[in-house]
Structures are given as C-alpha cells and as structure tokens.
Amino acid sequence: MPYPEIRPRRLRRNAAVRRLVSETRVDPAELVVPMFVKEGLTEPRAIASLPGVLQHSRDSLRKAAVEAVQAGVGGIMLFGVPATRDETGSGGVDPAGILNVAIRDVVAEVGDATVVMSDLCLDEFTSHGHCGLLTPDGGVDNDATLAAYADMAVAQAAAGVHVVGPSGMMDGQVGVVRKALDAAGHQDVSVLAYAVKYASAFYGPFRDAVESALEGDRRTYQQDPANLRESLREVELDVAEGADMVMVKPALPYLDVVSAVRAAVDVPVAAYQVSGEYAMVEAAAANGWIDRERVMLETLTSIRRAGAQIILTYWAVEAAQLLRERY
Numbered sequence: 001m002p003y004p005e006i007r008p009r010r011l012r013r014n015a016a017v018r019r020l021v022s023e024t025r026v027d028p029a030e031l032v033v034p035m036f037v038k039e040g041l042t043e044p045r046a047i048a049s050l051p052g053v054l055q056h057s058r059d060s061l062r063k064a065a066v067e068a069v070q071a072g073v074g075g076i077m078l079f080g081v082p083a084t085r086d087e088t089g090s091g092g093v094d095p096a097g098i099l100n101v102a103i104r105d106v107v108a109e110v111g112d113a114t115v116v117m118s119d120l121c122l123d124e125f126t127s128h129g130h131c132g133l134l135t136p137d138g139g140v141d142n143d144a145t146l147a148a149y150a151d152m153a154v155a156q157a158a159a160g161v162h163v164v165g166p167s168g169m170m171d172g173q174v175g176v177v178r179k180a181l182d183a184a185g186h187q188d189v190s191v192l193a194y195a196v197k198y199a200s201a202f203y204g205p206f207r208d209a210v211e212s213a214l215e216g217d218r219r220t221y222q223q224d225p226a227n228l229r230e231s232l233r234e235v236e237l238d239v240a241e242g243a244d245m246v247m248v249k250p251a252l253p254y255l256d257v258v259s260a261v262r263a264a265v266d267v268p269v270a271a272y273q274v275s276g277e278y279a280m281v282e283a284a285a286a287n288g289w290i291d292r293e294r295v296m297l298e299t300l301t302s303i304r305r306a307g308a309q310i311i312l313t314y315w316a317v318e319a320a321q322l323l324r325e326r327y
C-alpha cells in the first residue's frame with residue numbers, strides 16, 4: 001500500500017465510530033403513516049395483500065391515530081373507503097362522506113399533536129375507479145375534475161385537515177385547490193402535491209385496500225416510468241401553482257427522481273413508499289428469505305439518503321418505535 005495509508009475501514013471498526021460518522025438518520029418525526037377507514041365497519045379488517053395494515057372502523061382509526069402520535073410519527077395520511085360509489089364520486093365532497101367524517105374524528109382525537117393529511121382524489125369514490133370525472137367517450141375530463149377537486153379540498157379543510165394531498169395528476173390541480181382553499185378562508189391549510197406520480201404496478205395492494213373499482217389503467221394521467229425530465233416539469237408547475245411540499249411516488253424504484261427533485265426545488269420533498277414496495281418485503285420476510293426489520297430500515301434510510309425529507313410508509317409506526325430504541 002502507498003504511504004500514507006488511506007484506510008476507510010478505520011471509520012467502520014465499531015458501532016460507536018459508525019454512529020459518529022453516519023450521514024443519514026431517519027427521524028420518526030419525518031415519517032407519515034397512511035391509514036384506511038372503511039364506512040360501516042364495526043371491527044377493523046385485515047388486508048390480505050398488505051399484512052399488518054388494516055381497514056379501520058371509525059373507532060379503531062381513532063385508537064390507531066393515538067398510537068401513531070405516541071410513537072412520534074410526523075403525520076397521518078387518511079384514505080376513505082366508502083360503502084357506495086357513484087359516477088361523480090360525490091362521497092368525496094359530501095361532509096358526511098367517510099373520509100371527511102374520519103378527518104373530523106382524527107382531528108378531534110389528536111388535535112395538533114401530529115399533522116393530519118388527507119388524500120385528495122376521486123378514485124376511492126367513483127363507481128368506475130378513475131381519479132376524475134369521465135367524458136362521454138370514457139376519457140378522464142381534466143377541467144371538470146378540477147372543479148370537483150376544489151369542492152373536495154374545501155370539504156376536507158372544513159373537516160379540519162391540516163394538509164391536503166391532491167393525488168389525481170390532473171393538470172392545474174394544485175392551483176385550483178390553493179385558490180379554492182384561500183377563497184373559503186382556509187389559508188392555513190397546506191398542499192402536499194403528489195407532484196410526481198408514476199403509472200406504477202406497485203400500487204396493486206393499495207387497490208385491494210380501497211377495494212378499487214378500476215378496470216384498465218391510469219396512463220393518460222399518471223406518468224410513464226421511463227421519464228425523469230417530465231417529473232422536473234411536473235414539480236416546477238406544482239411549486240409555481242403554490243404547492244407547499246412536493247411528493248414523489250413510488251419511492252424505492254425512483255430514487256434517482258427523488259434525488260433530482262431534491263436538487264431542483266427548495267420546498268420540502270416527500271416520497272411515498274407505496275403498497276407494493278411494502279408487500280414485497282413483507283412477503284419475502286414471511287418466507288424467511290430476508291431480515292424484515294433490517295430491510296425495512298435500510299429502505300427508509302435509502303429513501304432519506306436520496307433526498308426525501310418526509311417519507312410516507314406503512315411501516316411508519318413500527319419504524320418509529322424501532323428507531324426510538326436505537327438512537
């Protein structure tokens with residue numbers, strides 16, 4: 001070896017040194033847990049393709065929200081599963097719709113102890129499962145959908161949500177939502193834009209969780225997994241339209257995108273570790289093929305390292321508990 005001997009292994013020799021020089025830490029305060037609540041349930045129900053994740057009843061959701069706060073998670077992202085659906089997704093706008101009711105329940109339970117967020121999209125509420133209203137020939141009508149999103153945003157804000165997450169990938173959705181919130185006096189409600197959302201097969205288990213009615217796909221509005229520059233354009237538009245935070249989704253297969261978005265904007269960047277990412281690890285772990293906890297924390301560390309400051313993950317509560325024991 002040439003002198004001086006440069007030996008990077010010196011900084012790996014024991015746990016204390018490794019801890020000292022660790023460049024990335026996942027903080028429970030930056031984890032957000034997605035939760036599902038289903039109208040009419042009296043007991044929570046398991047979701048076969050998402051082991052460990054539940055469709056909550058209103059009661060069990062409140063308890064889970066308290067548990068999440070106790071674990072120290074930074075936020076809760078709520079999704080509603082309605083008992084009935086219609087062509088226009090009216091249950092998303094109705095103050096008595098399951099998601100709006102759940103927002104009220106959770107905010108009443110946890111107040112400002114964590115950030116309460118809601119998915120702002122019609123797909124859980126429409127009979128056809130698309131994220132927007134349909135044209136007569138079955139396409140998704142961008143501008144008619146925007147009007148519905150504006151109403152949905154105001155309904156969610158009236159229910160007390162802190163952050164809305166428009167996730168339908170309609171052009172102009174962030175601007176319309178921001179304007180509607182402001183006009184209704186909800187200037188303090190933030191917008192976490194699903195700015196970059198790919199038409200991904202990794203959403204499979206989520207569609208079981210919300211009992212999605214979708215046939216076909218979302219490729220006319222969600223992005224082509226082949227594209228990166230297009231994502232920077234989406235992010236730029238959303239920030240210009242008033243997004244307070246931007247999200248990339250899915251996470252692990254798109255770390256290059258997370259990293260590029262982080263470099264491109266100054267607003268907080270979130271990444272959504274989606275249902276299929278979670279399910280793959282759970283399935284392999286259930287077979288004894290991988291070490292579940294290590295893989296869980298390794299994926300979260302990688303997403304954080306790539307530049308996501310906020311991570312949505314179905315492991316948020318458990319990971320927060322594990323991380324507290326560790327640091």
Ligand code: PBG
Nearest residue numbers: 121123167202203206274275276
């Ligand atoms: C749309 C929405 C979806 C997810 C989050 N918001 C489904 C979709 O776009 O098809 C997927 C999240 C996951 O897979 O965990 N309401």
